[in-house]
Amino acid sequence: MSAFALQGVRITDFCWLWAGAYATSLLAFLGAEVIKIESLARVDPTRTMTLTMGSQTFEGIDQSPIFNGLNLNKLSVRLNLKQPQAIGLLRRIVQISDVVSENMRPGTLDRIGLGYDVLKDAKPDIIMLSSSAFGSEGPLRRYGGYAPSFACYSGLAHLTGYSDGLPSPMTGSVDLMSATTSAFAIMAALNHRQHTGQGQHIDLSSVESLAVFTGDALMEYIMNGKVQTRNGNHDRIMAPHNCYRCKGDDKWVSIAISTDAEWRAFCDAAGHPEWASDERFSDAYERWKNREELDRLVGDWTINHTHYEVTEILQKAGVAAMPSLSNEEILSDPHFKARNLAAEVEHPTLGKQLVLGPPWRLSETPARVTRSAPMIGEHNEYVLGELLGISLKEIARLIDAEIIY
Amino acid sequence: MAIMAEQCLGHLKVLELGNFVTGPYCTKLLADLGAEVIKIEAPGVGDDSRRKGPFLEDTPHPEMSGLFLYLNTNKLGITLDVTTETGKRILKELIKQTDIFVEDNPPAVMEQHGLAYGDLKEINSRLVMTSITPFGQTGPYRDYKAYELNCHHAGGEGYLLPTMSPDLSREPVKAGGLVGDSICGLSAAIATLAAAYSRYATGLGQHIDVSKQDVLMTMVGLEVVVMFANMEVVRTRLKHPALMPTPMKCQDGHIMVSTLTDREWRDFARSIGKPSLAEDERFSQWASRHLHGDEITPHIEEFIAQYSKEELFHRFQDRAVAAAPVNTAKDLAESPQMEARGFFGEIDHPKAGNLKYPTAPYKFSRTPWRAERAAPLLGQHNGFVYCERLGYDKRDLVTMAETGII
Known part of the structure; x- marks a missing residue:
């Protein structure tokens, strides 16, 4: 196997929940050694989410498919943050780390002696990422949030949904987008440190990590004082630009047309060349103005075909179309299979698990799934024994004293 | 005179052959952190986002699109027709001086013009090249066409929205804003910087293949994973028992x-x-x-x-x-929290004037977000790049402009 891009990078990871955990998992796909700091006194809630799937019920801290999907490739060590001796051990782990990441409420780590200022003394070039709902300064710094809160406060939910329906806070994807932002920020700081030898602290707001995705809406308000609102699948200039019902139960295809050439190709491919000469649709402006009528006509055509048939017919003609895929359909999609996005890992208690790997293909240093998420404390001996040089006897004492807990 | 703040990525030279949102957002992230980004646009036409609103005072103008202005902050801009032989030669000269090349063109087009990774690594073995396309460089859908709408639905999130639909006979919808394209540019930037990091040790570049569908599927990964564990198809648009599931x-x-x-x-x-x-x-x-x-x-x-x-x-x-x-853009612009964090920063642009822009969701203690320059005017830095960087004569530029190369 070839080397990893982040070979030799070690991360002390206090992150938990979705937005925290996935950030460092992305870097672990690239080869960083991520040591997740856990404790029975502070169990990641995604470890204990009881889930019934079909006839199987997953219970207990080492049986969560959700936790597994979010913490791939990581190691786990158990240290009780309420014990002063554990804090000392953590500082030693930080001393042999390149990055520290955390997403507790702002100030929590400072209070127990693991804030950036302290860790910087322990390791002068340490990079530390603190991610929180609203960031660590400002009047809302102590306020918390989950994915739906980020989507709502950021303005994203207001822009998602039907024009006559409720705002939609999207799905858990919102957390993973915040996580992706964290991974990018850490990656930038690592490049900077490599070049200058300097570490730094990064203070990230999950709300803002979503707000930057609404740049056009923010600019529209700043420039013209106009407030955009949700409008289903519609575009501000393109039409057709929607999902259309197809043959089958709750099956849909997305079609988007930008140019006159695409429009003519669409009409021919759909077997309705007469639409191309219909003056209601003669150019982009007319099509946009008459989009409701257009949507009706397109829908009357798609309903007679499956979503894959429509896709094939239109793609052959150079028109953008794709099914609106369910998770079930994704798994059987030939392109999904060809791209090998899914990987199988052996989980100690769950058995063979299919998971999604990294979304990039690096030609020389491939990112990949190397192992399942860790059992809680699975790597106590490796981290405390091998890395810190603590004897097995002393480790046993630390367990008895509930420092390793 | 103020001392220039240290830049996070000031050591990286980036070249962008991107259009609309995805590629440009990827390099914007790098430019905002100090990388030197040269954006290549088609002569006379420029990036598609120049023709899409919102426009300042609702006056359509290629230099006053809020979308373009936002997505191209801190970049240098040149015009170059890379489909001409001279254009290709010039692009390759630039590639020799480039650490990172980001592009979001159809794979077949890059191959047709001799600009695939295999061609470019011959002239710069240290090059990191990132290609972001709807379906990636391999697989049966490689050459399919897709706009953000199609990618979002192909990625599996559209089918889940809106949660608790009032009427299941209505269509699934995409996420709002520029989410579907932006997240792909952001994700690609992680792998790009990882490759740059790795290059420091090995001296070798590489190609990064990013499929937007892959990125978007991983974003709804949990729902997909639930499926792996033999649960039934996830259909959150269906009404289901839930506590406070919507706003x-x-x-x-x-x-x-x-x-x-x-x-x-x-x-x-x-x-x-x-x-x-x-x-x-x-x-x-x-x-x-x-x-x-x-x-x-x-x-x-x-x-x-x-x-x-x-x-x-x-x-x-x-x-x-x-x-x-549930906030609107107005609520956000007026939020005391955003104000306290300095989320909006001012940038002066020669045509659009002084405007506020959303900056970045992270604060780096040593290397802050910068507003060194506004988005480039079309071809604004032709003189700097072609004359100072590549050594062309001013008269060459005139001829190249007249022949439509730049």
């Missing part, structure tokens, strides 16, 4: 409340004056709260309806319960 209507808008932990639920119950709910067995655990959600959500909604979103926001957050108002 709730209050006096002046909507508020969202999420209670994940048992502690949060108990504190929430107390904060709406229903402490008995905190003790109720049916709601004692996460899974059972949702199973019985329909029994209680209507009562909660009655309570919520009496107050303003601001009142509710602080009432719940004071008890450490995750709540948030």
Whole structure:
């Protein structure tokens, strides 16, 4: 196997929940050694989410498919943050780390002696990422949030949904987008440190990590004082630009047309060349103005075909179309299979698990799934024994004293 | 004179052959952190986002699109027709001076013009090249065409939205804003910087193949993983038992409340004056709260309806319960939190003037976000790049412009 891009990078990871955990998992796909700091006194809630799937019920801290999907490739060590001796051990782990990441409420780590200022003394070039709902300064710094809160406060939910329906806070994807932002920020700081030898602290707001995705809406308000609102699948200039019902139960295809050439190709491919000469649709402006009528006509055509048939017919003609895929359909999609996005890992208690790997293909240093998420404390001996040089006897004492807990 | 702040990525030279949102957003992230980004646009036409609004004062003009201005901050801009032989030669000269090349063109087009990674690594073995396309460089859909709408639905999130649809005969919808394209540019930037990091040790570049569909599928990965574990197809548009699954209507808008932990639920119950709910067995655990959600959500909604979103926001957050108002762009622009964080920063642009822009969601203690320059005018830096960097004569530029090369 070839080397990893982040070979030799070690991360002390206090992150938990979705937005925290996935950030460092992305870097672990690239080869960083991520040591997740856990404790029975502070169990990641995604470890204990009881889930019934079909006839199987997953219970207990080492049986969560959700936790597994979010913490791939990581190691786990158990240290009780309420014990002063554990804090000392953590500082030693930080001393042999390149990055520290955390997403507790702002100030929590400072209070127990693991804030950036302290860790910087322990390791002068340490990079530390603190991610929180609203960031660590400002009047809302102590306020918390989950994915739906980020989507709502950021303005994203207001822009998602039907024009006559409720705002939609999207799905858990919102957390993973915040996580992706964290991974990018850490990656930038690592490049900077490599070049200058300097570490730094990064203070990230999950709300803002979503707000930057609404740049056009923010600019529209700043420039013209106009407030955009949700409008289903519609575009501000393109039409057709929607999902259309197809043959089958709750099956849909997305079609988007930008140019006159695409429009003519669409009409021919759909077997309705007469639409191309219909003056209601003669150019982009007319099509946009008459989009409701257009949507009706397109829908009357798609309903007679499956979503894959429509896709094939239109793609052959150079028109953008794709099914609106369910998770079930994704798994059987030939392109999904060809791209090998899914990987199988052996989980100690769950058995063979299919998971999604990294979304990039690096030609020389491939990112990949190397192992399942860790059992809680699975790597106590490796981290405390091998890395810190603590004897097995002393480790046993630390367990008895509930420092390793 | 102020001392120039140290730049996070000041050591990296980036070349962008991108269009609209995805590629440009990827390099914007690098430029905003100090990388020197040279953006290549088609002569006379420029990036498609120049022709899409919002426009300043609703006056369509290629230099006054808020979309373009936002996505191209801190970049240098040149014009070059890379489909001409001279254009290709010049591009390759630039590639020799480039650390990172980001492009989002159809794979077949790059191959046709001899600009695939295999061609470019011959002239710069240290090059990191990132290609971001709807379906990646391999697989049966490689050459399919897709706009953001299609990618978002191909990625699996569209099918899930809107959650708790009022009417299942209505279409699934894409996420709002520029989410579908931006997240792909952001994700690609991680792998790009990882490759740059690795290159420092090995001296070797590489090609990064990013499929937007792959990125978007990983974003809904949890729902997909649930499927792996033999659960039925996830259809969140269907009405299903759930506790407060959507934003709730209050006096002046909507508020969202999420209670994940048992502690949060108990504190929430107390904060709406229903402490008995905190003790109720049916709601004692996460899974059972949702199973019985329909029994209680209507009562909660009655309570919520009496107050303003601001009142509710602080009432719940004071008890450490995750709540948030549904904000508009206006709310965000006026948010004291955004103000305190300096989320909006001013940049002066020769045509659009002095405007506020959303900056970045992260604060680097040593290398802050910079507003060194506004988005480039079309071909604004032709002189600098072609003459100073590549050594062309001013007269060459005139001829190249007249022949449509630049």
